[in-house]
Amino acid sequence: MINFHPDNALLAAYAADTLPLTMTLAVAIHVEFCPACAQRVAELERKLAENILLAAPVSPADELQFDDMLSYILQQPESAALQPMTEPTIEIQGQVFWLPRALRRLARQNWQQMGNIGRSRLLLDEQSTGRASLMYLSAGAAVPRHVHKGMELTLPISGAFRDEFGEYIPGDFILRDSQVTHQPQSKEGCLCFALLDAPVQFTQGLPRLLNNFGELLY
Numbered sequence: 120m121i122n123f124h125p126d127n128a129l130l131a132a133y134a135a136d137t138l139p140l141t142m143t144l145a146v147a148i149h150v151e152f153c154p155a156c157a158q159r160v161a162e163l164e165r166k167l168a169e170n171i172l173l174a175a176p177v178s179p180a181d182e183l184q185f186d187d188m189l190s191y192i193l194q195q196p197e198s199a200a201l202q203p204m205t206e207p208t209i210e211i212q213g214q215v216f217w218l219p220r221a222l223r224r225l226a227r228q229n230w231q232q233m234g235n236i237g238r239s240r241l242l243l244d245e246q247s248t249g250r251a252s253l254m255y256l257s258a259g260a261a262v263p264r265h266v267h268k269g270m271e272l273t274l275p276i277s278g279a280f281r282d283e284f285g286e287y288i289p290g291d292f293i294l295r296d297s298q299v300t301h302q303p304q305s306k307e308g309c310l311c312f313a314l315l316d317a318p319v320q321f322t323q324g325l326p327r328l329l330n331n332f333g334e335l336l337y
């Protein structure tokens with residue numbers, strides 16, 4: 120069962136479409152996995168729509184126009200923009216993984232491999248807060264212990280990983296601030312969506328060497 124969810128403020132900002140693109144993606148992925156948050160977002164969107172309609176003074180003529188507009192919208196075939204443009208799966212190291220809808224249309228960079236950790240940056244058109252990547256921890260991989268200089272969001276898509284604070288499964292929305300030091304590792308392998316707004320700083324091993332690695336992960 121999913122244990123970690125976006126808080127109410129994040130869900131409300133998502134419903135109102137006021138988040139940076141990177142965080143919008145993260146919440147959209149979580150909502151695909153989590154029926155409870157999907158329902159919460161639907162309620163928030165309905166309330167927002169009601170407020171907008173209530174705020175607008177409606178004359179009988181407006182009401183007529185609104186009905187026309189609504190039936191016009193409902194008659195349209197599903198927009199081509201809403202159709203996934205790429206395959207719903209991705210192949211990594213010979214294994215095929217399902218991808219959430221929110222990620223399918225995004226261009227991806229080639230995988231960069233560092234030991235048993237792989238990263239493919241997601242290329243977003245819009246200048247956005249933070250950098251979004253797909254990360255793949257091979258079975259048995261451990262990320263050296265590190266502290267964040269900024270925010271780190273990790274969202275498993277397939278497989279599971281654990282750190283000092285718990286065990287995480289697909290859909291878990293794990294948002295960490297710069298106070299947390301931890302060492303993620305995965306027994307079975309884990310494909311994650313990762314969002315960082317600053318490079319991580321390693322606290323064990325050979326810090327200088329590893330911090331170059333941290334820049335690469337970012």
Ligand SMILES: [Zn+2]
Nearest residue numbers: 124153155156
């Ligand atoms: Zn949720």
